Amino acid sequence: MEEFLSKITFSQFLIFTTVLMMLFLFKRKKKVHILLLLIVTVCLGTEMLTNFFIINSIGFGALYSISAVIHNVLWFAVLFSIIERLRYLKILILAYVLLAIINFLFIEGRLQFNVYSFALGAVLYLIIFISENIIQLQRENFLFFEKNESLLLYTPLLLFIAMSIVLGFRDTQLSDKKIIYGLSLYDLIISFANILYYSIITIYIYREKKLEK
Numbered sequence: 001m002e003e004f005l006s007k008i009t010f011s012q013f014l015i016f017t018t019v020l021m022m023l024f025l026f027k028r029k030k031k032v033h034i035l036l037l038l039i040v041t042v043c044l045g046t047e048m049l050t051n052f053f054i055i056n057s058i059g060f061g062a063l064y065s066i067s068a069v070i071h072n073v074l075w076f077a078v079l080f081s082i083i084e085r086l087r088y089l090k091i092l093i094l095a096y097v098l099l100a101i102i103n104f105l106f107i108e109g110r111l112q113f114n115v116y117s118f119a120l121g122a123v124l125y126l127i128i129f130i131s132e133n134i135i136q137l138q139r140e141n142f143l144f145f146e147k148n149e150s151l152l153l154y155t156p157l158l159l160f161i162a163m164s165i166v167l168g169f170r171d172t173q174l175s176d177k178k179i180i181y182g183l184s185l186y187d188l189i190i191s192f193a194n195i196l197y198y199s200i201i202t203i204y205i206y207r208e209k210k211l212e213k
Helices: 002-006 010-025 031-055 061-083 086-107 115-138 142-146 148-152 155-168 185-212
Strands: 178-180
Touching (some): 031 148, 115 142, 142 148
16 A cells, blocks of 8 residues: 555646646536546546556556546547537547547557547647637637636647647657756646646636635
8 A cells, every 4th residue: 555655646646636636626417527527537437546556567558548548538528519410429428439539449559549540639639729710810709818728728738738748758768868857848838738638627627616605
């Protein structure tokens, strides 16, 4: 137990506190809130299982690959729920999951993190996000950008950017080089991204609670 607790990182503690906060503040009747709770729960579960795998010398490439696909699918659901285009959601999810399974079984495999599946999800989200913003601008619907939900839609983009930077250096020693206070470039980027990621989710839920009053 002590060894498990010693493996807990700042990012994992941040995820845990976000889950606790959401359990107290989220609205059970609001679909976006339920999806957000699922997202942070998946993230927390992934981090806890990773610690368990590390302690027991088990590879966690497959865990991260599966978690990334679930994470992307849930953010697709959040995006389409907010922009109210749910009729396209099932088609997108089915196509994406099918390609991810093919990649997992036959291309990148089960031993390493499936970069292609993660990147595909990020690109699809970005394309839909940008397209929707262009549509709203053409309609001169500026109120769309002032909504609390619009802030939320930027959340996964931060993580996608951070992961892109990390994966860009994955085959070099630079990502493991200690930069400051014994932290590597990887640790700094991921920690910074996580702070922004979970802070935006927290701000969104807090604003929703205030708007309810």
